[in-house]
Amino acid sequence: MKQAPVIETGMMLTLLAFLMVATFMTLxxxxxxxxxxxxxxxxxxxxxxxGFGAGLGEMMLEGVRDLAPxxxxxxxxxLYFGLMIDVGLFDPLVKTIVRIVHxxxxxxxxxxxxxxxxxxxxxxGTTTYMITVSALLPLYRHMKMDVRIMACLIMMSVxxxxxxxxxxxxxxxxxxxxxxxxxxxxxxxxxxITTAIWVLFVAWVFGxxxxxxxxxxxxxxxxxxxxxxxxxxxxxxxxxxxxxxLFWFNLALTLGLLGLLIxxxxxxxxxxxxxxxxAAAMNYxxxxxxxxxxxxxxGNAMATVSLVFxxxxxxxxxxxxKMVDAMAGSVVAVIPDALGxxxxxxxxxxxxxxxxxxxxxxxxxxxxxxxxxxxxxxGVTPMEMARASLVGQQIHLLSPLVASTYLLVGMSGIExxxxxxxxxxxxxxxxxxxxxxxxxxxxxxxxxx
Numbered sequence: 001m002k003q004a005p006v007i008e009t010g011m012m013l014t015l016l017a018f019l020m021v022a023t024f025m026t027l028x029x030x031x032x033x034x035x036x037x038x039x040x041x042x043x044x045x046x047x048x049x050x051g052f053g054a055g056l057g058e059m060m061l062e063g064v065r066d067l068a069p070x071x072x073x074x075x076x077x078x079l080y081f082g083l084m085i086d087v088g089l090f091d092p093l094v095k096t097i098v099r100i101v102h103x104x105x106x107x108x109x110x111x112x113x114x115x116x117x118x119x120x121x122x123x124x125g126t127t128t129y130m131i132t133v134s135a136l137l138p139l140y141r142h143m144k145m146d147v148r149i150m151a152c153l154i155m156m157s158v159x160x161x162x163x164x165x166x167x168x169x170x171x172x173x174x175x176x177x178x179x180x181x182x183x184x185x186x187x188x189x190x191x192x193i194t195t196a197i198w199v200l201f202v203a204w205v206f207g208x209x210x211x212x213x214x215x216x217x218x219x220x221x222x223x224x225x226x227x228x229x230x231x232x233x234x235x236x237x238x239x240x241x242x243x244x245x246l247f248w249f250n251l252a253l254t255l256g257l258l259g260l261l262i263x264x265x266x267x268x269x270x271x272x273x274x275x276x277x278x279a280a281a282m283n284y285x286x287x288x289x290x291x292x293x294x295x296x297x298x299g300n301a302m303a304t305v306s307l308v309f310x311x312x313x314x315x316x317x318x319x320x321x322k323m324v325d326a327m328a329g330s331v332v333a334v335i336p337d338a339l340g341x342x343x344x345x346x347x348x349x350x351x352x353x354x355x356x357x358x359x360x361x362x363x364x365x366x367x368x369x370x371x372x373x374x375x376x377x378x379g380v381t382p383m384e385m386a387r388a389s390l391v392g393q394q395i396h397l398l399s400p401l402v403a404s405t406y407l408l409v410g411m412s413g414i415e416x417x418x419x420x421x422x423x424x425x426x427x428x429x430x431x432x433x434x435x436x437x438x439x440x441x442x443x444x445x446x447x448x449x
Contacts (some may be wrong), residue, residue: 006345012360013050014330020046024314024400028417035416039310039400043317052321063316064309066443068268069269069359070403071308074126075301076272078407080257080279081130082297087243087283089250093135105145106207112136112150113203116157117196125158125397125404127261133411134190144214149206151412152423155405156199156430159394160192169396172364173389177372177382184386195394198433202426205224242291243283253279304410308403315359315401325364327354332370344388348435352428356399364389379448388444394430398423 027033032277033041033206047056084090097115112132132154140150142349163170165181170188174181257275260266284290289301318324331350339346350371354363371386397405398420409419436442 011330013321013323013326016046016050017318017321018407020323023280024421028400028415029421031415031417035400035406036307036310039143039307039314043314046318047321050321052317055320056317058322059316060313061316062320063314063409064312067312067313067403069267069314071305072223073268073272074308074403074407075305076269076276077111077126077130078301078411079294079297080272080276081134082300083276083279083283083293084250084254085134086241086293086296087246087250087279089247089254090175091242097135097139101139102142104207105143105210106204108136108139108143108145109149109153109203109207109210110200112153113157113199116154117161117199120158120161121164124261126301126407128161129154129404129408129411130374135187137412145210146213147412148414148419148422149210151408151414152242153199153203153206155397155408155423156202156394156427157196157398159427159430160195162393162397163188163192163390169360169364169390169393171359173368173386173414176364176368177386179383179386184383187383187443188390188438190441191434191443194437195430195434198430202429246283249282250279266328274406300410304406307398307406307410307416311401311403313407315425318358319362324358325366327357329370332367332374335374340374340378341380341448342446343371343378343380343448344384345435345439345446347371347375347385348438348444351389352395352431353392355392355396359401360396361401363392375437375448380445384444387438391431391435391438394434395424395427398427 020043023046024038027038027042027343028035044056044060047053047059080231097108097111101111101170115136116128116132119131133150136150136154137147140147162168163185165171165185170185171181173179174184179188257271261268280290280293284293331354335343335346341423347368350367351363354367358367368385368389371389372380372382373384374381396402399405400416406416409416439446
């Protein structure tokens with residue numbers, strides 16, 4: 001008699017958790033609420049409905065505390081890369097891209113994917129977004145191309161490279177199940193290659209579409225013969241902010257920043273704060289100039305950072321109310337024993353929605369060990385389960401809980417809901433390409449023999 005209320009409460013919490021996420025996604029995709037407002041209001045209402053009013057403030061504060069370093073890092077990272085755009089650091093890259101693509105939308109789309117796949121080798125989505133968007137956004141705007149295409153291709157390319165051991169998810173899966181991260185990564189290389197090919201195919205599809213769409217515009221709407229200088233000039237109010245004489249200094253500073261970032265010896269917050277201070281002081285020694293450059297990028301920086309702190313409230317409530325645990329437990333509980341030998345593909349399928357609904361830490365350290373323990377009983381090895389769990393990374397970056405996603409949409413000037421709708425089916429396709437490759441090559445089995 002005493003156990004019934006606990007089960008009933010658990011079921012109710014699970015239902016509220018799924019309903020909360022569904023409500024949030026619906027509101028931002030239909031544009032009934034902005035992502036900022038929805039991230040704060042929706043979880044607060046559902047936490048009150050669930051009866052957690054007493055500890056609600058502390059839950060929110062805990063979530064904000066957890067994301068505070070990320071928010072501060074993004075603030076100074078946006079200011080730093082914004083400053084690098086102002087001084088002209090990316091001008092040679094933009095000129096080179098313009099010269100190579102010759103105003104062809106197909107080449108621009110494929111070039112976007114290739115460039116991002118290379119830059120994303122550092123395993124850090126935030127840095128990759130800053131570099132690629134800074135270089136490509138002027139070109140997309142000049143060519144009158146749909147900026148959503150750029151954001152889609154960049155995110156899908158980053159998702160492919162997110163599986164590298166230094167990217168995070170692979171290491172989490174390896175630690176959770178006690179397997180070698182390097183061996184886990186190497187075994188997934190064939191799936192990464194085929195998924196990268198899928199991204200290039202999507203770029204080809206987008207390129208064909210844009211060719212047809214732009215062909216219908218007036219002849220003077222798109223200047224396909226524009227030089228790199230003209231593309232750059234369109235983005236600036238003037239040349240007063242350019243610092244060509246400090247190009248090599250700025251390049252060395254940025255490369256040094258990226259090197260330290262990859263090395264991981266200094267916290268990201270400190271790196272970006274220090275790099276921004278040095279860059280601002282060297283390029284704009286005049287105090288008024290510094291204020292003007294900070295003000296020029298403050299809107300973009302604050303819009304992104306405010307979303308990160310709002311996401312902290314969402315994650316704080318999700319964790320503090322134990323809704324995350326309820327969601328994970330409910331899924332594991334409904335898997336019948338007859339499906340035990342199929343735990344690897346089941347885990348792959350579960351990873352798709354759950355790496356969007358909950359954080360990577362919650363999935364890999366909370367949910368995966370339970371799934372793996374079940375799989376072991378039926379002969380599925382921990383290594384195979386770890387491989388299967390990474391299928392969902394191809395769609396994980398769509399999660400409203402991923403801070404870097406707000407940076408991408410903020411820099412691109414698009415709404416989060418629009419971006420999610422635009423990329424969703426292509427990202428799901430990437431998941432199934434990744435999974436199909438794993439099954440066909442034996443990276444993990446369909447059925448435990």
